[in-house]
Amino acid sequence: MINPSIVYLAVPLTAFAVSAVLTAVVKKLALASGFVAHPRPDRFHKETIPLGGGIAIFATMALFCIAAAISVRLYPALVTKESGFYIQDFAAKIQELVIIIVCSAVLLVLGLWDDIKNLGPATKLLVQFVAAFIAAYFADVRVELFIESKIITSIISSIWIVLIINVFNFLDNMDGASAGIALIISIILFFTAVLSGQVFVSGFALIFAGTLAGFLVFNFFPASIFMGDAGSLVVGFFVALITLRTTYYQSTDSSKWYVVLMPLVITALPLYDFISVTVLRISQGKSPFVGDTQHFSHRLKKRGLSEVQTVLTLYLATLATGLGAIVLKTINSAYGILVFAQTVLVLGIIAILESTGKDDSEK
Numbered sequence: 001m002i003n004p005s006i007v008y009l010a011v012p013l014t015a016f017a018v019s020a021v022l023t024a025v026v027k028k029l030a031l032a033s034g035f036v037a038h039p040r041p042d043r044f045h046k047e048t049i050p051l052g053g054g055i056a057i058f059a060t061m062a063l064f065c066i067a068a069a070i071s072v073r074l075y076p077a078l079v080t081k082e083s084g085f086y087i088q089d090f091a092a093k094i095q096e097l098v099i100i101i102v103c104s105a106v107l108l109v110l111g112l113w114d115d116i117k118n119l120g121p122a123t124k125l126l127v128q129f130v131a132a133f134i135a136a137y138f139a140d141v142r143v144e145l146f147i148e149s150k151i152i153t154s155i156i157s158s159i160w161i162v163l164i165i166n167v168f169n170f171l172d173n174m175d176g177a178s179a180g181i182a183l184i185i186s187i188i189l190f191f192t193a194v195l196s197g198q199v200f201v202s203g204f205a206l207i208f209a210g211t212l213a214g215f216l217v218f219n220f221f222p223a224s225i226f227m228g229d230a231g232s233l234v235v236g237f238f239v240a241l242i243t244l245r246t247t248y249y250q251s252t253d254s255s256k257w258y259v260v261l262m263p264l265v266i267t268a269l270p271l272y273d274f275i276s277v278t279v280l281r282i283s284q285g286k287s288p289f290v291g292d293t294q295h296f297s298h299r300l301k302k303r304g305l306s307e308v309q310t311v312l313t314l315y316l317a318t319l320a321t322g323l324g325a326i327v328l329k330t331i332n333s334a335y336g337i338l339v340f341a342q343t344v345l346v347l348g349i350i351a352i353l354e355s356t357g358k359d360d361s362e363k
Helices: 004-033 053-074 090-117 121-138 150-171 177-195 199-219 228-245 254-266 268-283 296-302 307-330 333-355
Strands: none
Touching: 004 053, 004 199, 053 090, 053 199, 053 228, 090 121, 090 228, 121 150, 121 228, 150 177, 150 228, 150 268, 177 199, 177 228, 177 254, 177 268, 177 307, 199 228, 228 254, 254 268, 254 307, 254 333, 268 296, 268 307, 268 333, 296 307, 296 333, 307 333
């Protein structure tokens, strides 16, 4: 019998190493080919930085998924009950995995195209919805609670997937922000999936966490490579998929209906950024899809925090809300209310911090 602890340690470490190597390779190729991000008024970086980190992230995830599928095909005993990693109907899971990788590849190409040509929001949203719906309908990446219609649940799930894709696209505005927060969320979802006995989902979350950690070696301040839209779209897509595939609610325990809101608790901080900056831009008569330096990370930095302090603040806030989400399945409704209250309070602290003092324009 395989020791689960060894696998749970080896998988993310291996993904970390592969991702780090691929990121280093992509970085050199991007510099050689001129695939770089130049300083702009709507960005904080002051130097020319290579793009393409999303390619390394996608390639690592695809390699591990393919390797896992081949390994199980060759050695079916790997996913038996005796192995400690039983996955029911693994053949169907492989088909779903192929669809997920293909959809993420479409988003990667869309992001690369946008990084080069700067596409309009309509085109990006259309392709995102198509990829999201295919994943929801054909790969069963959808929420099925209280609704029996596959079409309706696929549409609802597609909206969530596209929302999270754009949440992480918006969040990619400071070194290490998007990848780091996605890493924390993937680890939280890993523990949630383990508590639900979901080997397939927990394994995917671990691979994703290791991949993001390897990329962060080069993306944390001062970043030497950016993931670009190609990366943020793929990262958001994978985060959304894991939130949808993790089991929170059991129909046998209807008293704990509130656990279906767990994804909102886990992604509370990124959602706060998306909603706040969208409202701010619309109130100023701007398109919410036009980039600027009004994200809450930028607003925190303008209040005196360094870039590292700002990003670490976001990490800690994400952990504060996420850790509470893990226990939602094991507590009663009274304690569940406390978890939701804690989430609101953490966001309240962020709101106070970002609105305190004077920004540079007021000095």
